[in-house]
Amino acid sequence: MxxxxxxxxxxxxxxxxxxxxxxxxxxxxxxxxxxxxxxxxxxxxxxxxxxxxxxxxxxxxxxxxxxxxxxxxxxxxxxxxxxxxxxxxxxxxxxxxxxxxxxxxxxxxxxxxxxxxxEGISTRNLELGLHYELPEAFSKDRRFRMPSFELLKELSFHRTNTDRMLKSVKKQTDNASEIRTWPHHFDHALLIPIEIGAKGEILRSCGLGYAINDDLISEPYLYVNRWSKNSGLKFTDKPKLKHGSWYPEKLKGAALPFSKIINAEKQDQVVGEFISNVLNFSLNN
Incomplete structure (x- = not known):
């Protein structure tokens, strides 16, 4: 890299x-x-x-x-x-x-x-059952409640902004994955392979995207993290971040809460600097 x-x-x-x-x-x-x-x-x-x-x-x-x-x-x-x-x-x-x-x-x-x-599509195998658990049970009797238009619009902006940023990253990286929303954790993410094994398997990778409120941060946030199959990940040489924070143990990377973005005068600049700094470190270490 x-x-x-x-x-x-x-x-x-x-x-x-x-x-x-x-x-x-x-x-x-x-x-x-x-x-x-x-x-x-x-x-x-x-x-x-x-x-x-x-x-x-x-x-x-x-x-x-x-x-x-x-x-x-x-x-x-x-x-x-x-x-x-x-x-x-x-x-x-x-x-x-x-x-x-x-x-x-x-x-x-x-x-x-x-x-x-x-439409002529067989539903013989279609079931109302997930192969993972959600924070709140996905039960058949759960009744949907429509959020306000303002909140739905704002959350749509979250996704569009993240998608645009990820597309910019994807254009500049080799072999990056599709940009997709994953239904288990509701994250919108991109995976970048860093090292590929002899059989085509991923040995090291970097992931980045958008996450919702979870045990790490109690609000939406952008993140960049690393994964390695064979060796430990070192953060001793990680750069100091002007925006966002490092979470070497829990995230294996860094995160930027949306409240920090919203409070910034130049939101896009804050996001660009955070992603660029953390991604540069993650792809080269």
Whole structure:
């Protein structure tokens, strides 16, 4: 890897202050709603070793999470800005839509199952069951509550800004992965292989992206971390960060809370400097 500093170039939508508790509740509603994309990918697509059949891309034009193509004809999507479950055709045109507000998980599942049936896609293997646990149980009786439009819009901006930043990184790195949202932890991320083994397996890698409130930080944050299969990771030579903090033990990297971004005069500059500094260290150590 080159030792030259990566220069990122991306457009940034200015973010507004928020009530953390209200934002976290809205985040949970979207997280649970995303599971219909995950379920469709889990039971109706070929299982991938990395579980990528269950993840989603972010489309900033529609402010939507969009799942993999199913039956060579349909995508399951979550229109985040309006809190709608949607089914799209190959061209991403909306064929069916359902407002999630006040619906139970089971009601939404039955609606989606009926759409598949109408479109000639077998649902014999489709189940209402996840292969991981969410912070709040994904039960069939859970009833969705639509967050405010302002919160949904702000969370859509979080995803769009992160997606733009990750695309800028991807353009400047070799063999970087797809940029995807993962349904288990609801992170939007990119993986960069650093070292590849003789059999094509990844021996060292660097990950970066957007994470929601968790045990590390009680609000959304951007992160860059490292992983190694064979050796320990050293942080003795890590650079001092003007923005964000290092978490060598818990994260194996560094994180930048969104409150720090929002309070900055030049939000995009703060993000660019953080990502560039941590990524440069992570790719070369």
């Amino acid at each position: 080159s030792n030259s500093m990566m220069e990122l170039n991306f457009e940034w939508i200015p973010l507004q202050p928020y009530n953390n508790a209200e934002l976290d509740q809205a985040q949970q509603e979207l997280h649970h709603a995303l599971q219909f994309i995950a379920l469709s990918g889990k039971y109706l697509l070929t299982t991938k070793a990395d579980d990528s059949n269950t993840n989603a891309g972010w489309d900033e034009k529609s402010n939507s999470f969009i799942g993999r193509l199913i039956g060579d004809k349909l995508h399951v999507a979550l229109y985040a800005a309006a809190f709608q479950l949607q089914v799209l055709n190959k061209e991403h045109e909306v064929l069916y839509r359902l407002s999630l507000d006040k619906k139970t998980v089971f009601e939404c599942f039955l609606w989606l199952k009926e759409i598949f049936r109408q």
